[in-house]
Amino acid sequence: MKQNFTVRQGALDGVEVFLSVAQHRSFRRAAADLGVTPSAVSQTVRLLEARIGAALFIRTTRSVGLTEAGERFLSHAKPAFEELVAASEVARGLGQRPAGLLRLSVPHAVVPILLEPLIASFCQAYPEVELEIAASKELIDLAAEGFDAGIRLGQFVDADMVAIPLTPPFRLIVVGSPAYFAERSLPGNTDDLRQHACLRWRRSSGALALWSFNDNGQVIEIAVSGPFIASDFSTMLGAAIEGIGLAQLPEPMTVEGLRAGKLVHVLEPFAPVIPGVFLYYPSRRQIMPKLRVFIDHVKSRPPGHDKVPGTR
Template sequence: MKQNFTVRQGALDGVEVFLSIAHHRSFRRAAAELGVTPSAVSQAVRVLEARIGAALFIRTTRSVGLTEAGERFLSRAKPAFEELVAASEVARGLGQRPAGLLRLSVPRAVVPILLEPLIASFCEAYPEVEVEIAASAELVDLAAEGFDAGIRLGQFVDADMVAVPLTPPLRLVIVGSPTYFAQRNRPESMDDLRQHACLRRRRSNGSLAPWSFNDNGHALEIAVSGPLIAHDFPTVLGAAVEGIGLAQLPEPMVAEGLREGKLVHVLESFAPVIPGVFLYYPDRRQIMPKLRAFIDHVKSRPLGHGAAPDAG
Protein backbone atom coordinates (compact mmCIF):
# COMPACT_ATOMS: atom_id res chain seq x y z
CA MET A 1 0.00 0.00 0.00
CA LYS A 2 1.43 3.37 -1.02
CA GLN A 3 2.35 5.50 1.94
CA ASN A 4 1.34 9.13 2.11
CA PHE A 5 4.23 11.52 2.51
CA THR A 6 5.10 15.17 2.22
CA VAL A 7 8.35 17.00 1.68
CA ARG A 8 8.95 18.95 4.85
CA GLN A 9 9.00 22.68 4.20
CA GLY A 10 12.57 23.99 4.38
CA ALA A 11 14.04 20.47 4.50
CA LEU A 12 17.28 21.74 2.93
CA ASP A 13 17.49 24.93 4.96
CA GLY A 14 20.76 25.11 6.83
CA VAL A 15 22.37 22.13 5.10
CA GLU A 16 24.83 24.24 3.11
CA VAL A 17 25.72 26.13 6.28
CA PHE A 18 26.24 22.86 8.15
CA LEU A 19 28.52 21.48 5.43
CA SER A 20 30.60 24.64 5.34
CA ILE A 21 31.08 24.61 9.11
CA ALA A 22 31.94 20.92 9.08
CA HIS A 23 34.50 21.54 6.35
CA HIS A 24 36.20 24.53 7.99
CA ARG A 25 35.54 23.45 11.58
CA SER A 26 34.76 27.12 12.16
CA PHE A 27 31.58 29.17 12.27
CA ARG A 28 33.48 32.34 11.37
CA ARG A 29 35.24 30.91 8.31
CA ALA A 30 31.95 29.36 7.16
CA ALA A 31 30.27 32.76 7.46
CA ALA A 32 33.03 34.34 5.37
CA GLU A 33 32.71 31.64 2.69
CA LEU A 34 28.95 32.03 2.49
CA GLY A 35 29.03 35.82 2.67
CA VAL A 36 26.84 36.12 5.76
CA THR A 37 27.41 37.12 9.38
CA PRO A 38 28.56 34.64 12.05
CA SER A 39 25.31 35.25 13.90
CA ALA A 40 23.32 34.25 10.80
CA VAL A 41 25.36 31.03 10.61
CA SER A 42 24.70 30.29 14.28
CA GLN A 43 20.98 30.90 13.82
CA ALA A 44 20.85 28.60 10.78
CA VAL A 45 22.53 25.81 12.76
CA ARG A 46 20.15 26.24 15.68
CA VAL A 47 17.17 25.96 13.35
CA LEU A 48 18.66 22.89 11.63
CA GLU A 49 19.42 21.16 14.95
CA ALA A 50 15.92 21.93 16.21
CA ARG A 51 14.37 20.50 13.06
CA ILE A 52 16.51 17.35 13.20
CA GLY A 53 16.11 16.99 16.94
CA ALA A 54 19.78 16.45 17.76
CA ALA A 55 22.90 18.52 18.37
CA LEU A 56 25.25 18.42 15.38
CA PHE A 57 28.27 20.34 16.68
CA ILE A 58 30.39 20.41 19.82
CA ARG A 59 31.46 24.01 20.32
CA THR A 60 34.12 25.36 22.63
CA THR A 61 35.87 28.72 22.73
CA ARG A 62 38.73 27.27 20.73
CA SER A 63 37.30 24.65 18.38
CA VAL A 64 34.28 23.20 16.65
CA GLY A 65 33.71 19.45 16.37
CA LEU A 66 30.96 17.13 15.22
CA THR A 67 28.76 15.07 17.49
CA GLU A 68 28.02 11.48 16.55
CA ALA A 69 24.74 12.70 15.09
CA GLY A 70 26.68 15.36 13.20
CA GLU A 71 29.12 12.78 11.80
CA ARG A 72 26.30 10.57 10.57
CA PHE A 73 24.43 13.53 9.12
CA LEU A 74 27.61 14.66 7.34
CA SER A 75 28.23 11.22 5.83
CA ARG A 76 24.80 11.22 4.17
CA ALA A 77 24.21 14.93 3.59
CA LYS A 78 27.53 15.79 1.92
CA PRO A 79 27.28 13.45 -1.12
CA ALA A 80 23.56 14.13 -1.45
CA PHE A 81 24.08 17.90 -1.42
CA GLU A 82 26.96 17.66 -3.90
CA GLU A 83 24.78 15.57 -6.23
CA LEU A 84 21.99 18.14 -5.90
CA VAL A 85 24.39 20.95 -6.79
CA ALA A 86 25.69 18.96 -9.76
CA ALA A 87 22.11 18.31 -10.92
CA SER A 88 21.37 22.01 -10.71
CA GLU A 89 24.44 22.80 -12.80
CA VAL A 90 23.41 20.30 -15.47
CA ALA A 91 19.88 21.71 -15.61
CA ARG A 92 21.21 25.26 -15.65
CA GLY A 93 23.48 24.41 -18.56
CA LEU A 94 20.55 23.06 -20.59
CA GLY A 95 18.62 26.22 -19.81
CA GLN A 96 21.40 28.53 -20.98
CA ARG A 97 22.73 26.99 -24.22
CA PRO A 98 21.58 24.56 -26.93
CA ALA A 99 22.51 21.18 -25.52
CA GLY A 100 20.98 17.82 -24.58
CA LEU A 101 18.52 15.51 -26.33
CA LEU A 102 16.03 17.04 -28.79
CA ARG A 103 13.17 14.58 -29.43
CA LEU A 104 10.98 15.13 -32.50
CA SER A 105 7.82 13.29 -33.54
CA VAL A 106 7.62 13.38 -37.33
CA PRO A 107 5.76 11.59 -40.12
CA ARG A 108 7.72 8.99 -42.06
CA ALA A 109 7.35 10.89 -45.33
CA VAL A 110 9.15 13.92 -43.89
CA VAL A 111 12.19 12.03 -42.58
CA PRO A 112 14.23 12.22 -45.82
CA ILE A 113 13.71 15.98 -45.97
CA LEU A 114 14.72 16.38 -42.33
CA LEU A 115 17.77 14.19 -42.70
CA GLU A 116 18.98 15.81 -45.88
CA PRO A 117 19.99 18.49 -45.33
CA LEU A 118 18.12 20.00 -42.35
CA ILE A 119 19.16 17.63 -39.55
CA ALA A 120 22.70 17.27 -40.88
CA SER A 121 23.20 21.02 -40.97
CA PHE A 122 21.60 21.46 -37.53
CA CYS A 123 23.82 18.81 -35.95
CA GLU A 124 26.85 20.46 -37.48
CA ALA A 125 25.81 23.86 -36.16
CA TYR A 126 24.91 22.59 -32.66
CA PRO A 127 27.23 19.69 -31.76
CA GLU A 128 26.03 19.63 -28.12
CA VAL A 129 22.49 18.71 -29.20
CA GLU A 130 21.54 15.09 -29.89
CA VAL A 131 18.53 14.75 -32.22
CA GLU A 132 16.15 11.82 -31.87
CA ILE A 133 13.54 11.36 -34.61
CA ALA A 134 10.50 9.18 -33.94
CA ALA A 135 8.94 8.55 -37.36
CA SER A 136 5.28 7.60 -37.02
CA ALA A 137 1.88 8.45 -38.42
CA GLU A 138 0.50 8.54 -34.86
CA LEU A 139 -0.56 11.90 -33.45
CA VAL A 140 1.24 11.72 -30.14
CA ASP A 141 0.80 13.84 -27.02
CA LEU A 142 4.11 15.69 -27.07
CA ALA A 143 4.25 16.42 -23.34
CA ALA A 144 3.05 12.98 -22.22
CA GLU A 145 5.44 11.16 -24.57
CA GLY A 146 8.43 13.36 -23.79
CA PHE A 147 8.82 15.06 -27.18
CA ASP A 148 10.10 18.58 -27.60
CA ALA A 149 8.25 19.23 -30.86
CA GLY A 150 6.41 17.57 -33.73
CA ILE A 151 5.78 18.07 -37.44
CA ARG A 152 2.36 17.57 -39.01
CA LEU A 153 -0.10 18.99 -41.53
CA GLY A 154 -1.66 22.13 -40.11
CA GLN A 155 -5.17 20.76 -39.68
CA PHE A 156 -3.89 18.11 -37.27
CA VAL A 157 -2.08 20.53 -34.95
CA ASP A 158 -4.01 21.25 -31.74
CA ALA A 159 -5.10 24.84 -31.16
CA ASP A 160 -3.15 25.09 -27.89
CA MET A 161 0.16 24.46 -29.68
CA VAL A 162 2.52 27.06 -31.07
CA ALA A 163 2.84 26.33 -34.80
CA VAL A 164 5.59 27.43 -37.16
CA PRO A 165 4.75 27.09 -40.88
CA LEU A 166 7.31 25.13 -42.86
CA THR A 167 5.55 25.17 -46.23
CA PRO A 168 2.81 27.21 -47.91
CA PRO A 169 -0.72 25.71 -48.10
CA LEU A 170 -0.88 22.51 -50.18
CA ARG A 171 -3.32 21.05 -52.67
CA LEU A 172 -4.72 17.54 -52.26
CA VAL A 173 -4.62 16.01 -55.73
CA ILE A 174 -5.86 12.77 -57.23
CA VAL A 175 -3.40 10.76 -59.28
CA GLY A 176 -3.16 7.40 -60.98
CA SER A 177 -0.53 5.58 -63.02
CA PRO A 178 -0.57 5.23 -66.82
CA THR A 179 -0.79 1.48 -66.25
CA TYR A 180 -4.00 1.93 -64.26
CA PHE A 181 -5.56 4.17 -66.93
CA ALA A 182 -4.54 1.82 -69.74
CA GLN A 183 -7.58 -0.26 -68.80
CA ARG A 184 -9.94 2.44 -67.51
CA ASN A 185 -11.30 5.83 -68.53
CA ARG A 186 -10.17 8.82 -66.53
CA PRO A 187 -12.84 10.16 -64.15
CA GLU A 188 -14.44 13.41 -65.28
CA SER A 189 -16.58 14.01 -62.20
CA MET A 190 -16.64 13.06 -58.55
CA ASP A 191 -19.46 10.60 -59.26
CA ASP A 192 -17.15 8.74 -61.66
CA LEU A 193 -15.00 7.70 -58.71
CA ARG A 194 -17.61 5.06 -57.87
CA GLN A 195 -16.35 3.13 -60.87
CA HIS A 196 -12.70 3.33 -59.81
CA ALA A 197 -10.42 1.62 -57.32
CA CYS A 198 -9.64 4.29 -54.74
CA LEU A 199 -6.76 3.78 -52.34
CA ARG A 200 -7.71 4.68 -48.78
CA ARG A 201 -5.86 5.63 -45.62
CA ARG A 202 -6.74 4.74 -42.06
CA ARG A 203 -6.19 7.54 -39.58
CA SER A 204 -4.43 7.08 -36.26
CA ASN A 205 -7.83 7.19 -34.51
CA GLY A 206 -8.98 4.15 -36.50
CA SER A 207 -11.31 5.91 -38.92
CA LEU A 208 -10.97 5.81 -42.70
CA ALA A 209 -10.09 9.21 -44.14
CA PRO A 210 -12.63 10.39 -46.74
CA TRP A 211 -11.52 12.13 -49.90
CA SER A 212 -11.91 15.90 -49.87
CA PHE A 213 -12.99 18.14 -52.75
CA ASN A 214 -13.55 21.77 -53.63
CA ASP A 215 -16.73 22.00 -55.68
CA ASN A 216 -16.96 25.62 -56.83
CA GLY A 217 -15.88 26.91 -53.44
CA HIS A 218 -17.87 24.36 -51.44
CA ALA A 219 -15.92 21.84 -49.37
CA LEU A 220 -17.10 18.25 -49.81
CA GLU A 221 -16.00 14.92 -48.36
CA ILE A 222 -16.76 11.63 -50.09
CA ALA A 223 -16.35 8.09 -48.79
CA VAL A 224 -14.60 6.07 -51.51
CA SER A 225 -13.84 2.38 -51.85
CA GLY A 226 -11.04 0.30 -53.26
CA PRO A 227 -8.74 -2.69 -52.85
CA LEU A 228 -6.16 -1.26 -50.44
CA ILE A 229 -6.15 0.51 -47.06
CA ALA A 230 -2.84 1.90 -45.79
CA HIS A 231 -1.84 3.73 -42.63
CA ASP A 232 0.44 6.33 -44.20
CA PHE A 233 0.81 8.42 -47.34
CA PRO A 234 4.04 6.80 -48.63
CA THR A 235 2.36 3.40 -48.83
CA VAL A 236 -0.60 4.90 -50.68
CA LEU A 237 1.77 6.65 -53.08
CA GLY A 238 3.67 3.44 -53.78
CA ALA A 239 0.44 1.59 -54.50
CA ALA A 240 -0.70 4.30 -56.91
CA VAL A 241 2.60 4.15 -58.80
CA GLU A 242 2.18 0.38 -59.09
CA GLY A 243 -1.23 0.85 -60.71
CA ILE A 244 -3.34 -0.61 -57.90
CA GLY A 245 -5.69 2.37 -57.87
CA LEU A 246 -6.22 6.11 -57.62
CA ALA A 247 -4.77 8.05 -54.70
CA GLN A 248 -5.50 11.43 -53.16
CA LEU A 249 -2.27 12.88 -51.80
CA PRO A 250 -0.64 16.20 -50.92
CA GLU A 251 0.71 17.65 -54.16
CA PRO A 252 4.39 17.79 -53.11
CA MET A 253 4.39 14.01 -52.65
CA VAL A 254 3.40 13.33 -56.24
CA ALA A 255 5.52 16.00 -57.94
CA GLU A 256 8.38 13.63 -58.79
CA GLY A 257 6.03 10.92 -60.06
CA LEU A 258 4.29 13.43 -62.31
CA ARG A 259 7.59 14.74 -63.69
CA GLU A 260 8.80 11.22 -64.43
CA GLY A 261 5.53 10.16 -66.06
CA LYS A 262 4.81 7.55 -63.40
CA LEU A 263 1.60 9.35 -62.39
CA VAL A 264 -1.01 11.57 -64.05
CA HIS A 265 -3.44 14.08 -62.59
CA VAL A 266 -7.21 13.69 -62.70
CA LEU A 267 -10.05 15.91 -61.44
CA GLU A 268 -7.59 18.78 -60.95
CA SER A 269 -10.33 21.43 -60.84
CA PHE A 270 -11.77 19.78 -57.71
CA ALA A 271 -8.50 19.77 -55.73
CA PRO A 272 -8.94 21.36 -52.28
CA VAL A 273 -6.28 23.47 -50.57
CA ILE A 274 -5.20 22.42 -47.08
CA PRO A 275 -2.87 24.04 -44.54
CA GLY A 276 0.76 23.25 -45.15
CA VAL A 277 3.32 21.49 -42.97
CA PHE A 278 3.97 22.91 -39.49
CA LEU A 279 6.51 22.46 -36.75
CA TYR A 280 4.56 22.61 -33.49
CA TYR A 281 5.39 22.62 -29.80
CA PRO A 282 3.81 23.53 -26.44
CA ASP A 283 3.65 27.01 -24.91
CA ARG A 284 6.59 29.18 -25.98
CA ARG A 285 7.30 30.08 -22.33
CA GLN A 286 8.58 26.53 -21.84
CA ILE A 287 11.06 26.53 -24.76
CA MET A 288 14.53 25.26 -23.97
CA PRO A 289 17.52 26.66 -25.90
CA LYS A 290 17.90 23.40 -27.88
CA LEU A 291 14.37 23.77 -29.28
CA ARG A 292 14.75 27.51 -29.86
CA ALA A 293 17.91 26.80 -31.85
CA PHE A 294 16.08 24.17 -33.93
CA ILE A 295 13.13 26.51 -34.58
CA ASP A 296 15.46 29.26 -35.75
CA HIS A 297 17.36 26.77 -37.91
CA VAL A 298 14.15 25.49 -39.49
CA LYS A 299 12.97 29.04 -40.20
CA SER A 300 16.23 29.73 -42.00
CA ARG A 301 15.92 26.53 -44.07
CA PRO A 302 12.17 25.85 -44.51
CA LEU A 303 10.95 22.55 -45.91
CA GLY A 304 10.28 22.80 -49.59
CA HIS A 305 7.64 21.07 -51.64
CA GLY A 306 9.48 17.77 -51.90
CA ALA A 307 7.38 15.87 -49.39
CA ALA A 308 4.43 16.08 -47.10
CA PRO A 309 3.75 14.26 -43.85
CA ASP A 310 1.36 11.50 -43.00
CA ALA A 311 -1.79 12.98 -41.53
CA GLY A 312 -3.51 11.76 -38.40
Protein backbone atom coordinates (compact mmCIF):
# COMPACT_ATOMS: atom_id res chain seq x y z
CA MET A 1 0.00 0.00 0.00
CA LYS A 2 1.43 3.37 -1.05
CA GLN A 3 2.13 5.67 1.86
CA ASN A 4 0.77 9.20 1.92
CA PHE A 5 3.49 11.63 2.98
CA THR A 6 1.11 14.57 3.43
CA VAL A 7 -1.07 15.21 6.46
CA ARG A 8 -4.73 15.35 5.54
CA GLN A 9 -6.68 18.44 6.45
CA GLY A 10 -8.41 18.10 9.77
CA ALA A 11 -11.76 19.23 11.10
CA LEU A 12 -10.17 22.20 12.87
CA ASP A 13 -8.47 23.71 9.81
CA GLY A 14 -9.90 27.17 9.14
CA VAL A 15 -12.03 27.31 12.29
CA GLU A 16 -10.12 30.22 13.82
CA VAL A 17 -10.48 32.18 10.57
CA PHE A 18 -14.21 31.40 10.44
CA LEU A 19 -14.68 32.59 14.01
CA SER A 20 -12.84 35.82 13.31
CA VAL A 21 -14.97 36.56 10.22
CA ALA A 22 -18.13 35.69 12.16
CA GLN A 23 -17.10 38.02 14.98
CA HIS A 24 -16.20 41.00 12.78
CA ARG A 25 -18.77 40.28 10.03
CA SER A 26 -15.99 41.32 7.69
CA PHE A 27 -13.31 39.45 5.77
CA ARG A 28 -11.09 42.53 5.72
CA ARG A 29 -11.28 43.19 9.47
CA ALA A 30 -10.75 39.47 10.19
CA ALA A 31 -7.64 39.54 7.99
CA ALA A 32 -6.28 42.55 9.89
CA ASP A 33 -7.00 40.81 13.20
CA LEU A 34 -5.20 37.65 12.11
CA GLY A 35 -2.34 39.44 10.40
CA VAL A 36 -2.97 37.92 6.96
CA THR A 37 -4.34 39.15 3.63
CA PRO A 38 -8.09 39.28 2.90
CA SER A 39 -7.57 36.87 -0.01
CA ALA A 40 -5.98 34.35 2.38
CA VAL A 41 -9.02 34.62 4.65
CA SER A 42 -11.42 34.14 1.71
CA GLN A 43 -9.50 31.12 0.46
CA THR A 44 -9.45 29.53 3.91
CA VAL A 45 -13.20 30.03 4.36
CA ARG A 46 -13.90 28.56 0.90
CA LEU A 47 -11.86 25.46 1.75
CA LEU A 48 -13.69 25.10 5.08
CA GLU A 49 -17.08 25.39 3.38
CA ALA A 50 -16.03 22.84 0.75
CA ARG A 51 -14.91 20.43 3.41
CA ILE A 52 -18.11 20.87 5.44
CA GLY A 53 -20.31 20.80 2.35
CA ALA A 54 -22.36 23.90 3.15
CA ALA A 55 -22.07 27.66 2.74
CA LEU A 56 -21.35 29.37 6.07
CA PHE A 57 -21.54 33.03 5.04
CA ILE A 58 -23.84 35.20 2.95
CA ARG A 59 -21.57 37.66 1.13
CA THR A 60 -22.63 40.90 -0.46
CA THR A 61 -20.62 43.89 -1.58
CA ARG A 62 -21.66 45.73 1.57
CA SER A 63 -21.92 43.11 4.32
CA VAL A 64 -21.18 39.59 5.50
CA GLY A 65 -23.77 37.48 7.32
CA LEU A 66 -24.11 33.92 8.54
CA THR A 67 -26.23 31.29 6.85
CA GLU A 68 -28.31 28.93 8.97
CA ALA A 69 -25.51 26.36 8.61
CA GLY A 70 -23.05 29.07 9.64
CA GLU A 71 -25.10 29.96 12.73
CA ARG A 72 -25.26 26.33 13.83
CA PHE A 73 -21.57 25.82 13.13
CA LEU A 74 -20.76 28.96 15.14
CA SER A 75 -22.84 27.82 18.13
CA HIS A 76 -20.81 24.62 18.40
CA ALA A 77 -17.42 25.74 17.12
CA LYS A 78 -17.02 28.85 19.29
CA PRO A 79 -17.21 27.15 22.74
CA ALA A 80 -15.20 24.17 21.47
CA PHE A 81 -12.47 26.45 20.12
CA GLU A 82 -12.39 28.40 23.38
CA GLU A 83 -11.92 25.11 25.24
CA LEU A 84 -9.02 24.25 22.97
CA VAL A 85 -7.43 27.64 23.56
CA ALA A 86 -7.84 27.18 27.31
CA ALA A 87 -6.33 23.68 27.08
CA SER A 88 -3.37 25.11 25.19
CA GLU A 89 -2.84 27.71 27.89
CA VAL A 90 -2.91 25.02 30.58
CA ALA A 91 -0.41 22.89 28.67
CA ARG A 92 1.78 25.92 28.03
CA GLY A 93 1.74 26.68 31.74
CA LEU A 94 2.88 23.15 32.58
CA GLY A 95 5.67 23.54 30.06
CA GLN A 96 6.88 26.80 31.58
CA ARG A 97 6.61 26.28 35.35
CA PRO A 98 6.71 23.34 37.80
CA ALA A 99 3.08 22.27 38.09
CA GLY A 100 0.80 19.28 37.63
CA LEU A 101 0.97 15.60 38.63
CA LEU A 102 4.46 14.07 38.86
CA ARG A 103 4.27 10.25 38.94
CA LEU A 104 7.32 8.16 39.86
CA SER A 105 7.76 4.37 39.79
CA VAL A 106 10.37 3.34 42.38
CA PRO A 107 11.55 0.24 44.29
CA HIS A 108 10.36 -0.15 47.89
CA ALA A 109 13.94 0.09 49.19
CA VAL A 110 14.43 3.55 47.70
CA VAL A 111 11.43 5.17 49.39
CA PRO A 112 12.60 5.38 53.03
CA ILE A 113 16.24 6.15 52.24
CA LEU A 114 16.10 8.49 49.24
CA LEU A 115 12.58 9.85 48.94
CA GLU A 116 11.05 10.13 52.40
CA PRO A 117 13.64 12.68 53.63
CA LEU A 118 12.93 14.83 50.57
CA ILE A 119 9.15 14.62 50.13
CA ALA A 120 8.22 17.32 52.65
CA SER A 121 10.81 19.82 51.44
CA PHE A 122 9.95 19.19 47.78
CA CYS A 123 6.21 19.62 48.32
CA GLN A 124 6.84 22.83 50.28
CA ALA A 125 9.17 24.21 47.61
CA TYR A 126 6.83 23.36 44.71
CA PRO A 127 3.21 23.53 45.94
CA GLU A 128 1.79 23.39 42.40
CA VAL A 129 3.31 19.93 41.83
CA GLU A 130 1.36 16.89 43.00
CA LEU A 131 3.90 14.15 43.78
CA GLU A 132 2.73 10.53 43.41
CA ILE A 133 5.13 7.70 44.31
CA ALA A 134 4.24 4.17 43.27
CA ALA A 135 6.52 1.75 45.13
CA SER A 136 6.82 -1.58 43.34
CA LYS A 137 9.42 -4.13 42.35
CA GLU A 138 7.90 -4.35 38.86
CA LEU A 139 9.73 -2.96 35.85
CA ILE A 140 7.00 -1.14 33.99
CA ASP A 141 6.63 0.75 30.73
CA LEU A 142 6.72 4.34 32.00
CA ALA A 143 4.94 5.85 29.01
CA ALA A 144 2.25 3.16 28.79
CA GLU A 145 1.49 3.38 32.52
CA GLY A 146 1.51 7.16 32.66
CA PHE A 147 4.65 7.68 34.77
CA ASP A 148 6.97 10.64 34.32
CA ALA A 149 10.06 8.83 35.58
CA GLY A 150 11.35 5.79 37.46
CA ILE A 151 14.21 4.91 39.79
CA ARG A 152 16.14 1.63 39.38
CA LEU A 153 19.58 0.06 39.49
CA GLY A 154 21.53 1.08 36.41
CA GLN A 155 21.69 -2.40 34.90
CA PHE A 156 17.89 -2.52 34.72
CA VAL A 157 17.45 0.79 32.87
CA ASP A 158 16.81 0.40 29.13
CA ALA A 159 19.32 1.95 26.75
CA ASP A 160 16.70 4.20 25.13
CA MET A 161 16.01 5.99 28.41
CA VAL A 162 17.58 9.20 29.65
CA ALA A 163 19.34 8.09 32.86
CA ILE A 164 20.60 10.39 35.60
CA PRO A 165 22.82 8.90 38.33
CA LEU A 166 21.51 9.36 41.86
CA THR A 167 24.37 7.45 43.52
CA PRO A 168 27.95 6.57 42.57
CA PRO A 169 28.69 2.98 41.51
CA PHE A 170 28.88 0.55 44.42
CA ARG A 171 29.72 -3.08 45.14
CA LEU A 172 27.47 -6.07 45.67
CA ILE A 173 28.84 -7.79 48.76
CA VAL A 174 28.11 -11.03 50.59
CA VAL A 175 27.31 -10.70 54.28
CA GLY A 176 26.17 -12.90 57.13
CA SER A 177 25.56 -12.42 60.85
CA PRO A 178 28.05 -13.36 63.58
CA ALA A 179 25.42 -15.80 64.90
CA TYR A 180 25.32 -17.55 61.50
CA PHE A 181 29.12 -17.89 61.40
CA ALA A 182 29.30 -19.09 65.02
CA GLU A 183 28.67 -22.61 63.74
CA ARG A 184 30.15 -22.31 60.24
CA SER A 185 33.47 -21.39 58.69
CA LEU A 186 33.83 -18.29 56.54
CA PRO A 187 33.72 -19.00 52.78
CA GLY A 188 37.12 -18.48 51.19
CA ASN A 189 35.96 -18.61 47.57
CA THR A 190 32.77 -18.79 45.57
CA ASP A 191 32.82 -22.59 45.44
CA ASP A 192 32.43 -22.65 49.23
CA LEU A 193 28.93 -21.19 48.87
CA ARG A 194 27.67 -24.69 48.13
CA GLN A 195 28.17 -25.40 51.83
CA HIS A 196 26.21 -22.35 52.97
CA ALA A 197 22.59 -21.29 53.27
CA CYS A 198 22.16 -18.44 50.78
CA LEU A 199 19.26 -16.04 50.75
CA ARG A 200 17.80 -15.46 47.30
CA TRP A 201 15.60 -12.84 45.73
CA ARG A 202 13.00 -13.23 43.05
CA ARG A 203 12.98 -10.75 40.20
CA SER A 204 9.82 -9.12 38.86
CA SER A 205 10.00 -11.57 35.93
CA GLY A 206 9.56 -14.45 38.40
CA ALA A 207 13.09 -15.79 37.95
CA LEU A 208 15.42 -16.27 40.90
CA ALA A 209 18.41 -13.96 40.60
CA LEU A 210 21.87 -15.48 40.30
CA TRP A 211 24.69 -14.22 42.51
CA SER A 212 27.24 -12.25 40.52
CA PHE A 213 30.99 -12.15 41.24
CA ASN A 214 34.19 -10.68 39.83
CA ASP A 215 36.75 -13.45 39.38
CA ASN A 216 40.02 -11.82 38.31
CA GLY A 217 38.22 -9.35 36.06
CA GLN A 218 35.76 -11.90 34.68
CA VAL A 219 32.09 -11.73 35.68
CA ILE A 220 30.70 -15.07 36.83
CA GLU A 221 27.19 -15.90 37.97
CA ILE A 222 26.32 -18.66 40.42
CA ALA A 223 23.01 -20.29 41.25
CA VAL A 224 22.90 -20.55 45.03
CA SER A 225 20.48 -22.36 47.31
CA GLY A 226 19.05 -21.69 50.72
CA PRO A 227 16.00 -21.66 52.98
CA PHE A 228 14.62 -18.20 52.22
CA ILE A 229 13.46 -16.23 49.16
CA ALA A 230 12.49 -12.54 49.17
CA SER A 231 11.36 -10.06 46.53
CA ASP A 232 13.38 -7.08 47.74
CA PHE A 233 16.77 -6.33 49.25
CA SER A 234 15.40 -4.83 52.46
CA THR A 235 13.77 -8.11 53.45
CA MET A 236 16.93 -10.02 52.61
CA LEU A 237 18.97 -7.65 54.78
CA GLY A 238 16.72 -8.30 57.75
CA ALA A 239 16.90 -12.04 57.19
CA ALA A 240 20.71 -11.93 57.04
CA ILE A 241 20.91 -9.97 60.29
CA GLU A 242 18.65 -12.58 61.93
CA GLY A 243 21.14 -15.30 60.97
CA ILE A 244 19.00 -17.16 58.43
CA GLY A 245 21.80 -17.23 55.88
CA LEU A 246 24.19 -15.28 53.67
CA ALA A 247 22.91 -12.48 51.46
CA GLN A 248 24.39 -10.65 48.50
CA LEU A 249 23.35 -7.01 48.83
CA PRO A 250 24.25 -3.51 47.62
CA GLU A 251 27.08 -2.39 49.89
CA PRO A 252 25.41 0.90 50.94
CA MET A 253 22.59 -1.12 52.55
CA THR A 254 25.02 -3.00 54.76
CA VAL A 255 27.07 -0.10 56.14
CA GLU A 256 25.14 0.32 59.38
CA GLY A 257 24.94 -3.43 60.02
CA LEU A 258 28.68 -3.86 59.48
CA ARG A 259 29.51 -0.88 61.66
CA ALA A 260 27.26 -2.16 64.46
CA GLY A 261 28.75 -5.66 64.30
CA LYS A 262 25.47 -7.20 63.16
CA LEU A 263 26.99 -8.34 59.86
CA VAL A 264 30.27 -9.80 58.65
CA HIS A 265 31.59 -9.15 55.13
CA VAL A 266 32.94 -12.23 53.29
CA LEU A 267 34.32 -12.95 49.81
CA GLU A 268 35.47 -9.34 49.54
CA PRO A 269 37.96 -9.95 46.66
CA PHE A 270 35.10 -11.26 44.53
CA ALA A 271 32.68 -8.35 45.01
CA PRO A 272 31.47 -6.95 41.66
CA VAL A 273 30.86 -3.24 41.07
CA ILE A 274 27.47 -2.20 39.66
CA PRO A 275 26.58 1.18 38.11
CA GLY A 276 24.48 2.51 41.01
CA VAL A 277 20.95 3.89 41.23
CA PHE A 278 19.53 6.03 38.42
CA LEU A 279 16.49 8.17 37.85
CA TYR A 280 15.34 7.54 34.29
CA TYR A 281 12.68 8.82 31.94
CA PRO A 282 11.72 8.48 28.26
CA SER A 283 13.83 10.51 25.88
CA ARG A 284 12.20 13.80 25.00
CA ARG A 285 13.47 16.97 23.37
CA GLN A 286 12.26 19.01 26.34
CA ILE A 287 11.98 17.78 29.92
CA MET A 288 8.92 19.05 31.79
CA PRO A 289 9.68 21.61 34.52
CA LYS A 290 8.01 19.48 37.22
CA LEU A 291 10.48 16.65 36.56
CA ARG A 292 13.45 18.98 36.15
CA VAL A 293 12.93 20.58 39.57
CA PHE A 294 12.50 17.14 41.16
CA ILE A 295 15.80 15.97 39.68
CA ASP A 296 17.53 19.12 40.92
CA HIS A 297 15.96 18.69 44.36
CA VAL A 298 17.17 15.10 44.66
CA LYS A 299 20.65 16.06 43.51
CA SER A 300 20.83 18.81 46.13
CA ARG A 301 20.08 16.46 49.03
CA PRO A 302 22.48 16.68 51.99
CA PRO A 303 25.60 14.44 52.11
CA GLY A 304 24.80 11.01 53.48
CA HIS A 305 21.67 10.57 51.39
CA ASP A 306 23.58 9.43 48.32
CA LYS A 307 23.98 5.83 49.43
CA VAL A 308 20.77 4.45 48.09
CA PRO A 309 20.05 0.79 47.45
CA GLY A 310 17.97 -0.32 44.53
CA THR A 311 16.01 -3.39 43.55
CA ARG A 312 14.26 -4.82 40.59
